[in-house]
Amino acid sequence: MGKYEDYENKTRELIEPILKDNNVSLYDIDYEKEGADMYLRVYIDKEGGVSIDDCEKVSRAFNEILDREDYIDEAYIFEVSSPGLGRQLKKDIHFEKSIGMSVDVKLYKPIDKCKEFTGILKEFDQNTVTVTVDDTDMKFTRKDIAIIRLSLDF
Secondary structure, eight states: OOOOHHHHHHHHHHHHHHHHHTTTTTEEEEEEETTEEEEEEEEEOHHHHHHHHHHHHHHHHHHHHHHOOOOOOOOOOEEEEOOOTTOBBBHHHHHHEEEEEEEEEEEEEEEETEEEEEEEEEEOOOEEEEEETTTTTEEGGGGGEEEEEEEOOO
C-alpha cells in the first residue's frame, strides 16, 4: 500500500464518526496532485443530495481532527464536496448504486473507431462492465476504461 492510500485510509477511519453525526455518507476520498498542489478531497452524499451546509459542517469538524492528528507529512488543500450529478464511478459500491442508470464511458483505445459510449449500466464484475448501448449489450474491460460516470441527461 502506498503513502497516498495510507492517507486515504486514515482519513476514512477518522471521518466516519463525523459523517454519521451529520447524517451523510462517504462517497469517496482522493489524495492527489493537481498542478503544483496536493489535495485531500472527501466526497459526501445523502438521499436527496448534499447541501453546501452539509459540506461546511463536515469540513469544519474534520479540520479540527486534521490539525490534531497531523498524519499527512506534506502541504495539502482539504476540500469536502458532493460527488456531483455526473459523478465518476470508481469503486464497486459506486457501480452497485448505479445499475440501471445512464452512464458515459470513455475508453483509452477505440472500438470500431469510437472511444465514447453512452448507455444503461447493466452489470459489472471485477474485470468488466456491461452497458446497454442502443439495445445492444457492450462488455468493456475495466482496465480499458479511462473514465465512466453518470450521464448528465437533462
